[in-house]
Amino acid sequence: MTSAESQREALHHIAALRAESTAQRPTETELMARPKVVEVDHLDFSFGSRQVLYDINLDVRAGEIMVIMGGSGSGKTTLLRHLVGLMPPQPGKVKLLNKDMGSLKPNELLDLKRKIGVAFQFGALFSSMTVAENVKLPLRELTDLGEKTMDIMANLKLEVVNLSGFGGLMPAALSGGMVKRASIARAIVMDPKLLFLDEPSSGLDPVVSSALDDLILKLREAMDISVVVVSHDIDSAFKIADRITVLDQGHILAIERVEAIRNSTNERVQNLLNRRSVEAEVDPAEYLRRLTGD
Amino acid sequence: MNAAVRGFEAIGRRSAGFFDQVGYGSTLLAASIYWLLVGWRRRQPVRIRMIFHEMQQIGVAALPIATLLSGTIGLMLAIQSLYSLGLFGAEAYAYIGIALSVAREFSPLIMAILVAGRSGSAIAARLATMTINQEVDALQVMGINPVRYLVSPVVVALALMLPCLAMWANLVSEFTAGFYVSAALNSSFGAFVNDSLTVLKTGDIWHGIGKATLFGVLIALVAVVNGSTVSGGAEGVGKVTTLSVVQSICMIVVADMLFAYIATR
Numbered sequence: 001m002t003s004a005e006s007q008r009e010a011l012h013h014i015a016a017l018r019a020e021s022t023a024q025r026p027t028e029t030e031l032m033a034r035p036k037v038v039e040v041d042h043l044d045f046s047f048g049s050r051q052v053l054y055d056i057n058l059d060v061r062a063g064e065i066m067v068i069m070g071g072s073g074s075g076k077t078t079l080l081r082h083l084v085g086l087m088p089p090q091p092g093k094v095k096l097l098n099k100d101m102g103s104l105k106p107n108e109l110l111d112l113k114r115k116i117g118v119a120f121q122f123g124a125l126f127s128s129m130t131v132a133e134n135v136k137l138p139l140r141e142l143t144d145l146g147e148k149t150m151d152i153m154a155n156l157k158l159e160v161v162n163l164s165g166f167g168g169l170m171p172a173a174l175s176g177g178m179v180k181r182a183s184i185a186r187a188i189v190m191d192p193k194l195l196f197l198d199e200p201s202s203g204l205d206p207v208v209s210s211a212l213d214d215l216i217l218k219l220r221e222a223m224d225i226s227v228v229v230v231s232h233d234i235d236s237a238f239k240i241a242d243r244i245t246v247l248d249q250g251h252i253l254a255i256e257r258v259e260a261i262r263n264s265t266n267e268r269v270q271n272l273l274n275r276r277s278v279e280a281e282v283d284p285a286e287y288l289r290r291l292t293g294d
Numbered sequence: 295m296n297a298a299v300r301g302f303e304a305i306g307r308r309s310a311g312f313f314d315q316v317g318y319g320s321t322l323l324a325a326s327i328y329w330l331l332v333g334w335r336r337r338q339p340v341r342i343r344m345i346f347h348e349m350q351q352i353g354v355a356a357l358p359i360a361t362l363l364s365g366t367i368g369l370m371l372a373i374q375s376l377y378s379l380g381l382f383g384a385e386a387y388a389y390i391g392i393a394l395s396v397a398r399e400f401s402p403l404i405m406a407i408l409v410a411g412r413s414g415s416a417i418a419a420r421l422a423t424m425t426i427n428q429e430v431d432a433l434q435v436m437g438i439n440p441v442r443y444l445v446s447p448v449v450v451a452l453a454l455m456l457p458c459l460a461m462w463a464n465l466v467s468e469f470t471a472g473f474y475v476s477a478a479l480n481s482s483f484g485a486f487v488n489d490s491l492t493v494l495k496t497g498d499i500w501h502g503i504g505k506a507t508l509f510g511v512l513i514a515l516v517a518v519v520n521g522s523t524v525s526g527g528a529e530g531v532g533k534v535t536t537l538s539v540v541q542s543i544c545m546i547v548v549a550d551m552l553f554a555y556i557a558t559r
Contacts, residue, residue, distance in 0.1 A: 084435045107336060113437030124428040128420075141338070141438045186432075196435075 025242055026063070028257060034061040036098075037194055037226045038083060043092030045078055052078050054250045056092070065220055065227045067237040070247035071272060076230045077121075077198065079247065083228060084118050084196050085109070097193060114142060117187030121199040123179040125171040125186070132158065132167030135186045142190070157185040160222075161215060177208035181215070188219065194226050195219065201233045213239045234273055238262065246272060318523070319515040322441060326449045329442035338439055344447040352413045353455030360459050361466050363408060367400050368392070368467030372474040385479060392471045393490040397498045401463035402456070403550055406509035409456055410542035414517040417448055418538035421521025422531040430522070449514040456510035457503045464502065505553050509546050516542045 026034075038060035045053040052075045060066045070076050081087045082094055085101050094101050099112050125134045135154040139145055145153070158164050161181040171179060180200055187195060200216065201209035213236050220227055231237055237244055237258075244261045246253040248268050254261060264270060333339045375388040421444065424430050433440045472486040520534040520541070 086431055086434060110336070110338070110437045113435060116435070118432070118435040120428045120432060122428065124432040126429055126432075127423075127427065138436045138438070141443065142436070 025258075031061050031064060031242060034063060036060065037062050037064075037096065038066075038228065039093070039095040040079075040083070041093040041095075043079075043082060043089055043094065045075075045082065045087070045090065045092075052250050053082075056252060058245055058252065058255055060226055060228055062226055063220065063224060064242045065216065065229065065240050066243050066245060067229045067231055067241035068245045068247060069231060069234070069237050069272070071232060073249075074247040075250040076232070076247055080196060080198055080228070080230045084116065085113065114138075114190055115192055116194045116196065117184075117190065117192035118196045119180065119183040119187040119198065119200065121202060123171065123183040125179060125182055127171055129171075130167060131163065131169055131171060131174065131182045131185075134171065134182065135167070135189050137186065138190050153189060154185075157189045158182075160188070160219075161185045176203050177212065180204070180212060184215070184219075188223065188225075191223065192225060194228070197227065197229045197231075199231055199233075200229060201231060201236045209233065209236060210239075212236075216240050234275075248272070315519050315523075319519045322445055322518055323449065323511065323515055325441040326446040329439065329446045330450065333442050333446075338442050340442055340446040340450070344443070345450050348447045348451030349455050351416075352409060352451050353458055356409065356412055356459060357462070359412070360405060360408060360463060363404055364401065364463035364466040365470040367404055367463075368396065368470035369474055371395060371400065371467070372471040372478075375471075376475065376478055388475050388479075389472075389486055389489040390493050392475070393468065393494050394498060396467045396471070397464055397494055398501045399550075399554075401460040401467060402502045402506040402509060403546070405456060405459040405463050405506065406513065406546045407543055409452070409459065409510070410513045410516075410546060411539055413452070414513040414542045415535045415539050417514070417517035418521040419531055419535045421518060422524035422534045425522055425524050426527060426531065445514075445518050448518065449511060452510035452514040453507050454510070456513070457506040460502050460506035461499075464499075501557055504557070505550060508549055508553060512545050512549060513542045516545060 036059045038058075040056050040058045043053055043056040044051070056079060058066075068076050068079060078087070082089055082092075083096070085094075085096075089102055096112060097115060099108065101109070101112070104112060125131070126137070129137070132151070132154045135157055136150045139150045139153055155164065155167060158167050161184050163178060163181055163185060166174065166178065166182075171182065174182060184195075184197070184200075187197075197216065200212050204212065216227060216229065217240055219225065227240075229237070229240065241258055243255060243257050245255045246261065246269050253266055253269050254264060256264065261269065262273070264273075329338070330340050371392050372388065375391050376385050379385050379388055379391070421430075424444070430440050430444070433443055468487070468490060472483050472490070475481075476483045476486050517538045520538040524530045524534045526533070
């Protein structure tokens with residue numbers, strides 16, 4: 001893509017983002033007719049002797065927003081790390097955009113990673129660089145664009161996430177919500193086909209969190225991308241998701257559309273939705289042994 | 295009996311950990327060289343700008359403290375040489391010991407210790423902080439190889455700048471030693487320089503440069519290995535920073551002895 005084309009496309013995105021979101025959720029049939037952009041087959045994962053993920057199977061369709069939801073320690077982040085290639089599947093298979101990540105050559109993996117964007121829970125912005133430098137980093141390292149063009153591209157993406165004018169600040173000078181938005185700006189600077197967001201609304205007040213949800217919906221609409229969101233924020237999940245995957249102690253409890261999840265009869269799903277903690281049955285003798293270490 | 299078993303276990307664990315780190319460091323060195331040589335063919339060249347930035351931080355910014363240290367070492371060597379040779383009435387030959395010990399031993403060793411404390415700790419702390427803040431993960435998911443982006447520039451900069459600092463330390467130490475010796479013996483400074491140049495062979499200079507290059511690579515690898523294997527938040531960063539300095543200095547001294555043994559046989 002030439003720099004002029006990139007700029008034209010980015011301007012188109014901004015125009016689309018400024019327009020009110022009018023998109024409806026796709027129907028089940030529409031969604032399932034679309035090609036798969038993420039496929040996970042029989043993924044297991046253990047940290048030493050502790051199994052974290054059990055036989056995970058899921059897919060994400062083109063243009064879909066899939067929210068992976070679950071309580072703390074349910075394996076959400078571990079699953080996300082597998083999806084973005086930070087952990088190799090062992091055993092199991094993860095395919096992004098029809099490419100099996102485990103069998104790609106380094107050059108092919110590099111090409112694939114250019115087509116995905118990831119925004120981490122705490123932003124993972126480089127603290128030694130300004131916000132604009134952070135956004136420009138993938139362009140600087142992975143493209144041959146000139147400095148002027150990179151400046152324009154970074155400013156356009158910052159405009160998209162409502163951070164225009166903040167490019168010269170260091171990440172330490174930003175609020176929590178601004179860090180998340182700057183991180184999203186960096187994630188979308190290469191115009192990815194797939195966007196992964198780790199806990200985008202954690203630590204944010206409800207107003208900022210809601211604005212971030214709107215941004216995610218508009219990004220999907222304007223950039224025609226698929227979004228995978230890992231979250232434990234139920235309200236946010238119901239607002240943005242086309243489908244929700246519920247994880248519980250490393251097992252997938254359900255992969256359903258929002259209404260189906262809301263009306264689920266599964267007790268564990270309902271416990272999660274109603275924020276009820278599940279008291280595990282404890283053998284008193286075992287409990288005592290754990291405490292005393294005998 | 296139990297204490298003995300636990301002791302052996304601890305020694306075994308530490309030995310395994312040491313070899314694990316050596317293996318990881320060797321892999322990082324090989325990967326750094328790989329990215330330097332073929333990075334441009336993989337559309338990920340090691341940026342000259344990044345290397346210059348590291349060289350500026352490691353070398354140029356260290357010049358004032360390097361000058362002060364090497365000047366003091368030169369004076370100290372001159373004082374000790376005149377005293378010890380004076381016991382045999384051989385003060386006039388002080389230049390031999392000073393020239394050879396500065397070029398072959400003191401300049402690379404002192405500069406390496408200085409850089410390990412100043413830059414090695416900074417590199418370890420920076421990498422550890424980046425690892426904890428998921429900045430290294432961010433590089434990976436962007437498709438930017440962390441070894442190419444973070445490690446190769448540091449290895450190259452240290453391997454280039456430590457010999458430069460050692461050469462600068464040679465000049466400063468010789469100057470201060472010459473100044474002191476010529477004043478103490480009522481001879482001319484020019485005569486001291488002339489005598490020193492007569493005794494110094496090209497091999498002595500290369501000996502110092504070779505050592506300094508080796509020390510530079512060692513400091514880089516120790517800092518990177520410690521920085522990238524951090525765990526435990528802010529406390530972990532502190533621990534790996536300290537560990538990096540201690541390990542670097544230990545490895546420099548051991549490598550110095552091995553280098554001297556091999557190079558003088």
